[in-house]
Amino acid sequence: MSNARTASLSAAGVSIWLDDLSRNRIESGELERLIESHDVVGVTTNPTIFAAAIGGGIGYGGRIADCAARGFDAAQTIVELTTADVADACDIFSTVFETSDGRDGRVSIEVEPGLAKDTAGTIAQAAELWAKVDRPNAMIKIPATLEGLEAISETIAAGISVNVTLIFSLERYRQVVNAYLTGLERARAAGRDISKIRSVASFFVSRLDTEIDARLREIGTPEALELTGRAGVANARLAYEVFEQAFSSERARLLLDLGAHPQRPLWASTGVKDPALPDTLYVSELAAPDTVNTMPEATLLAYADHGESSGDAIAGTALESNQLLNAVDALGIDYAEVTAKLESEGLDKFEASWNELLRTVEDALGRAR
Template identity: 55%
Template sequence: MAQNENLAALSAAGVSVWLDDLSRDRIQSGNLADLVATRGVVGVTTNPSIFQAALSVGHAYDAQVKALAAEGADADAAIRTITTDDVRAACDVLAPVFESTGGTDGRVSIEVDPRFAFDADKTVAQAIELWKIVDRKNLFIKIPATEAGLPAITSVIGEGISVNVTLIFSVPRYRAVMGAYLDGLRNAKIGGHDLAKIHSVASFFVSRVDTEIDKRLDKIGTPEALALRGKAGVANARLAYAEYQDVFDGGAHTSTYNHLASQGANRQRPLWASTGVKNPDYSDTLYVTELVGPNTVNTLPEKTLEAFADHGEVRGDTLSGRAVEAAQVFADLEAAGVDLDEVFVQLEREGVDKFEASWGELIEATTAELRTAAAEDN
């Protein structure tokens, strides 16, 4: 089957196209394999909200839930089994991509329990547990970039486990994430792990930044403020990419990475997450077209993937050399009265809360399904 031209052009520009969704129906129907074949999809990301949506629709999980109920599994055990089974199956679908890209792509991500977002020890323990349960080389363990998450990232990388760092909203936190990754690589080397087999991406959230800042700009209401709507998310990501280049791509602080690279280490690629456009006034491919650059990943909801396949444009590298322009957007936002530090603290808190809420709904729904299945057997 032929690849879509627009998405093929995006891949050729250095962007790895990942799908931000997973369900058993998608795997068993062959849809995921079709997206790899026709849409250039070379990775998959999941989160608690995605799994909550998948388990609440249809009947794909009914037989497994019934079997788990017969075994006396509680909701946590059932969710762990169901989600790791789906991720393992998706890893198998993407295994050829993993092999053909030398481990760079063909990755599937699974997130640690969001209730552990502020507990480094529990995060590390579950990351190791999930790595062993899924038992696939092309797995990524997702760890949130909270203050507690930073040492957990270092510890998990140090164990030789590949990590997708999630819920990054600010450039200062992104710098800390890159540092945690490099520290983890040093520990992994000391521990005798092959650095070439350790990969990582840093998931920098985009649309949520615009959603929150646009609300504040609307409230301020001045012409200067209103003119800045829809600019913060892209500017933030472009500043992050400049930091990536500084650390991993020949910048002033690349010497640390170069030393590790000489021992086989891989760069930690920036991943643009939350790229579905929420404001209908903006182009539905805004966070794809404006974030094109070498060695990046864009994880797309299916709606955005199909929109880009239909009418997306690749206008060359829209990331490199844009830091000064992006910094001016931030200066203008602050001059208009937006407290950016407050915005990023709020977004991280809300991000964790959203995933915790989805996890709670997943536990409640699974508990109810287990009870129903157990009652039907009696």
């Protein structure tokens, strides 16, 4: 039986995706239970998630031994393990995918972090992962670096659904929307069925609060402290305004009329980092139609237990949100510098997780041999 709070959130137009995946979650039936009990309709993954899952060791021994017997190195083995997890999760979500006409039931897998500034390499690996998973409800995650923008367009043009990740700034988000629309235009020119292509734009929320709040506390004035815990939500709400404007434009309408779909905003990094803030803040305050909220399990369970939502929490908030970010800027906190720093740190974190995963798999392959 579905949880009343998550059911209400879904009814408000929010697609609940789980920000976690592991072989144990698949084989234990836990993923299916969350679909039934907590209205989960998709999954996102990243190198950090897979490092934790494979590093935990549960459920991967046989597959690693098989890869060792086939002479695979660590990078090849990681592709085998992660694409198998994503393919199996896609199968679990197949009914959701079909009943939502492809809107949900999606499972994302990310290109290798080291390719984030390699346009050609990202395009090539996106195609390889798409072919390897071989499920229509997969999504390939591509970081929204400057070099990633053309990769997004080309991957969309090839008919591959894309989850654009690591978006922090409104300006970069506008560039991401442009990359998506460009990809759709190229796909249509190539004769592809653009109604089969889906995309989400993953806007990171809590990390902005963490960085800006640290700077506000360093300033320490009552005016500065009054602004803590508010920038992340304000930034995301302004991103939603960008979404609404972009997909009501003439350029977008031409594509939508031909069967294309809007690139929905996805709220990522929704686990609250500051214990002084409500643990469901980035869910309740960002509920709105045509959005996705990908939650760590702890956030999902917290919302199911005590989360509150009164429908659309974003409508009518643009002016207030803009004023808040202007107030932060007036205190000398440079928005462009903060978001650039967060993008760089995000890439570094995923690269570190990937390297940790390589070492873990190398050790496991050595033991298996």
